[in-house]
Amino acid sequence: MTSKVIKAGSISRRRLLTTASAGAALAVSPFRINLLQAEEAPIKIGFPVPLTGPYGAEAQDQVRAGQLAVAQFNDAGGLNGRKAELVVRDDKLNPGEAATRTLELVEKEKVNFVVGSLSAAVQLAINNVTKERGVIFNSISQSDAINEAADFSKYTFHEALNPHMTSGAVGRYAFAKFGKKVAFLTADYAYGHEMVRGFLEVGKEFNIENLGDIRHPLGTTDFSTLLPRLQALKPDILCISNFGRDQQIALKQATDFGIKKSIQIIAPLLSHASRVAAGPQAFDGVVGGCSFYWGIEDKFASTKAFNDAFRKMYDGKLPTDYGALGYGGVRTVLEAVKGAGSVETDKVVAALEALKYDYYKGPQYYRKCDHQSVQSVLVIKSKSKDMKNESDVFEVLSTEEPDEKYLRSCEALGHKS
Amino acid sequence: MAGLSFDLIALQLFAGLALGAIYVLFAIGLSLIFGMLTVVNFAHGAFYMVGAYVGLYLISIGGNFWICLLAVPILIGLFGLAVERVLIRPLYGRGIDYPLLLTFGLSYVMVECVRIAFGKTGYPFDTPEVLQGAVNIGVGYFPLYRLFVIGATAVVLLALWLFLEKTSFGLIIRAGARDPQIVRVLGVDVSRVWLIVFGIGTAIAGLAGLLAAPLQGVIPEMGGTILAEAFVVTVVGGMGSIGGAVLAGLLVGVVVSMTSLFAPEMAKVSIFALMAIVLIVRPQGFFGRAGLMS
Numbered sequence: 001m002t003s004k005v006i007k008a009g010s011i012s013r014r015r016l017l018t019t020a021s022a023g024a025a026l027a028v029s030p031f032r033i034n035l036l037q038a039e040e041a042p043i044k045i046g047f048p049v050p051l052t053g054p055y056g057a058e059a060q061d062q063v064r065a066g067q068l069a070v071a072q073f074n075d076a077g078g079l080n081g082r083k084a085e086l087v088v089r090d091d092k093l094n095p096g097e098a099a100t101r102t103l104e105l106v107e108k109e110k111v112n113f114v115v116g117s118l119s120a121a122v123q124l125a126i127n128n129v130t131k132e133r134g135v136i137f138n139s140i141s142q143s144d145a146i147n148e149a150a151d152f153s154k155y156t157f158h159e160a161l162n163p164h165m166t167s168g169a170v171g172r173y174a175f176a177k178f179g180k181k182v183a184f185l186t187a188d189y190a191y192g193h194e195m196v197r198g199f200l201e202v203g204k205e206f207n208i209e210n211l212g213d214i215r216h217p218l219g220t221t222d223f224s225t226l227l228p229r230l231q232a233l234k235p236d237i238l239c240i241s242n243f244g245r246d247q248q249i250a251l252k253q254a255t256d257f258g259i260k261k262s263i264q265i266i267a268p269l270l271s272h273a274s275r276v277a278a279g280p281q282a283f284d285g286v287v288g289g290c291s292f293y294w295g296i297e298d299k300f301a302s303t304k305a306f307n308d309a310f311r312k313m314y315d316g317k318l319p320t321d322y323g324a325l326g327y328g329g330v331r332t333v334l335e336a337v338k339g340a341g342s343v344e345t346d347k348v349v350a351a352l353e354a355l356k357y358d359y360y361k362g363p364q365y366y367r368k369c370d371h372q373s374v375q376s377v378l379v380i381k382s383k384s385k386d387m388k389n390e391s392d393v394f395e396v397l398s399t400e401e402p403d404e405k406y407l408r409s410c411e412a413l414g415h416k417s
Numbered sequence: 418m419a420g421l422s423f424d425l426i427a428l429q430l431f432a433g434l435a436l437g438a439i440y441v442l443f444a445i446g447l448s449l450i451f452g453m454l455t456v457v458n459f460a461h462g463a464f465y466m467v468g469a470y471v472g473l474y475l476i477s478i479g480g481n482f483w484i485c486l487l488a489v490p491i492l493i494g495l496f497g498l499a500v501e502r503v504l505i506r507p508l509y510g511r512g513i514d515y516p517l518l519l520t521f522g523l524s525y526v527m528v529e530c531v532r533i534a535f536g537k538t539g540y541p542f543d544t545p546e547v548l549q550g551a552v553n554i555g556v557g558y559f560p561l562y563r564l565f566v567i568g569a570t571a572v573v574l575l576a577l578w579l580f581l582e583k584t585s586f587g588l589i590i591r592a593g594a595r596d597p598q599i600v601r602v603l604g605v606d607v608s609r610v611w612l613i614v615f616g617i618g619t620a621i622a623g624l625a626g627l628l629a630a631p632l633q634g635v636i637p638e639m640g641g642t643i644l645a646e647a648f649v650v651t652v653v654g655g656m657g658s659i660g661g662a663v664l665a666g667l668l669v670g671v672v673v674s675m676t677s678l679f680a681p682e683m684a685k686v687s688i689f690a691l692m693a694i695v696l697i698v699r700p701q702g703f704f705g706r707a708g709l710m711s
Contacts, residue, residue, distance in 0.1 A: 060538060
């Protein structure tokens with residue numbers, strides 16, 4: 001009888017609890033504690049992402065997929081009946097705004113965990129708040145710094161790829177194939193800098209020649225004054241390290257300037273949402289990396305299951321790369337909660353560290369020293385022909401399998417072990 | 418970095434002028450409205466953005482880019498007329514900050530409405546087929562579409578000049594800007610003149626938005642960045658001076674372009690550095706009339 005009660009909706013549960021007879025029955029039931037917990041506040045996951053601004057397209061998909069992970073957790077009964085809830089906030093891609101919103105999430109909303117962010121710089125601001133208050137933060141956007149000893153804390157997890165892994169995978173593929181003379185066009189903030197550092201590092205193995213790195217501010221809408229210079233450098237490869245709307249506009253305008261005729265454009269990350277927002281021509285032929293592409297569903301049952309669940313929840317839409325990260329970030333935390341049987345921070349940290357998971361893209365785990373998720377990197381190419389559906393935008397060229405050798409060593413990050 | 422060739426510098430200069438043409442097209446509407454109405458139109462960027470979205474919508478229901486070139490300025494102009502008649506007109510004679518605050522708020526409303534109607538994410542906007550690709554302009558390849566934008570800007574400027582300088586209605590507009598009271602005494606309905614000026618200014622903003630769409634796609638926030646740059650252009654050119662806006666727009670384009678060549682990190686700052694220098698040397702801008710703001 002009691003198990004039936006747990007499965008029922010919250011209203012009937014509440015009604016039942018208020019009746020004296022049920023109360024009397026429960027007083028002697030071994031499930032009493034579970035039922036009382038079910039009456040507790042939901043497990044709250046704070047989710048600060050930049051819904052407005054140049055990365056808005058990606059952020060919306062993070063929210064969608066995050067909601068899916070929460071819905072699945074709740075449908076499966078939650079934590080002994082205790083449901084989870086996603087508390088979404090717009091950080092406007094601004095570190096100050098993100099810190100304020102996160103503080104609000106922690107202090108006012110009393111969230112149990114924070115998952116989110118979509119910027120190498122903003123996630124550090126969020127991490128500052130969460131680590132000071134001892135709240136678990138699972139970051140779902142790229143950053144090298146967040147795993148370094150200076151920024152890291154035992155509450156910090158990183159579900160996303162980092163620039164070192166991404167640029168490594170793309171560099172190993174591109175430098176072997178397209179040539180050694182490389183010019184860079186880079187968004188002038190942490191993400192861009194870390195990507196270029198990664199490319200130059202892997203470039204040493206291939207003896208690439210760095211022709212120059214032109215940096216543009218975040219949120220640039222016109223690249224016409226930067227492109228002639230890059231063209232004049234006559235590189236084999238133009239490496240464009242920016243993201244979101246910057247990437248859309250840069251690739252569109254580079255296409256207009258005819259750069260693709262003689263130069264192979266590569267990008268550390270090709271964002272699915274940006275490719276859809278910019279249209280096929282702008283991205284056509286560009287090679288880059290990503291953490292997830294729905295098309296690997298023939299390879300992994302977990303991808304197929306994730307795609308199907310996402311399709312079902314969002315009218316046949318397929319998840320994007322950053323969406324998948326939103327899903328992974330929330331799901332890992334909730335699975336750890338289940339594993340730990342509690343929302344107590346230390347227990348969940350231990351459960352996360354012990355997790356060996358395959359939720360959407362093949363096997364992954366969090367490395368002990370820096371909580372970086374060790375995972376595969378896909379090298380993809382954008383296509384403009386033979387598209388089977390509106391999400392059929394990339395072709396997977398190669399996959400770099402999950403391996404700690406592609407990560408910076410724990411010592412290099414300043415950790416002891 | 419590799420050495421600088423003559424061709425590169427010439428191409429860079431040209432890229433600057435092309436960029437300047439976009440600034441000019443955006444800023445003349447702003448300058449026109451300020452010069453004639455002394456209304457600082459903070460919603461100008463929003464009209465620009467709505468212009469791009471109207472173009473996007475017209476194309477999605479079967480229109481083409483060339484129809485949009487005509488339809489967008491007309492529709493946005495009509496929208497501008499309505500805004501002037503209903504919202505701005507009651508504020509004339511109340512000090513410059515009233516319409517400024519109103520249009521500032523209006524821009525938020527417009528952006529939010531577009532977000533509700535079209536979503537927060539951007540849309541691609543294809544360059545019309547005949548204008549795709551790059552052509553050799555002697556010193557290097559340059560996108561054909563950008564050349565088209567320069568041409569379109571020149572046509573708009575010429576039409577505006579002819580209208581203001583060669584027609585009797587243009588004469589009334591200029592007179593109304595100089596001394597509305599006398600014009601009113603002479604039996605001219607000044608409020609009608611202002612209505613039309615506001616409509617023309619917003620129509621040009623809508624056209625500029627449409628022309629910018631194939632360069633960068635459309636997104637609800639697209640009017641924000643260009644508004645800041647356009648204010649620099651109008652301030653440098655002299656608030657209210659159309660000739661000043663043209664000169665300053667091209668100059669800002671070239672300054673951005675040349676800074677991009679030598680110190681790309683400084684390109685964005687260079688615009689404001691230019692403004693600071695001009696304001697120190699010549700507070701009213703190139704062709705501005707002193708005291709228009711007071």
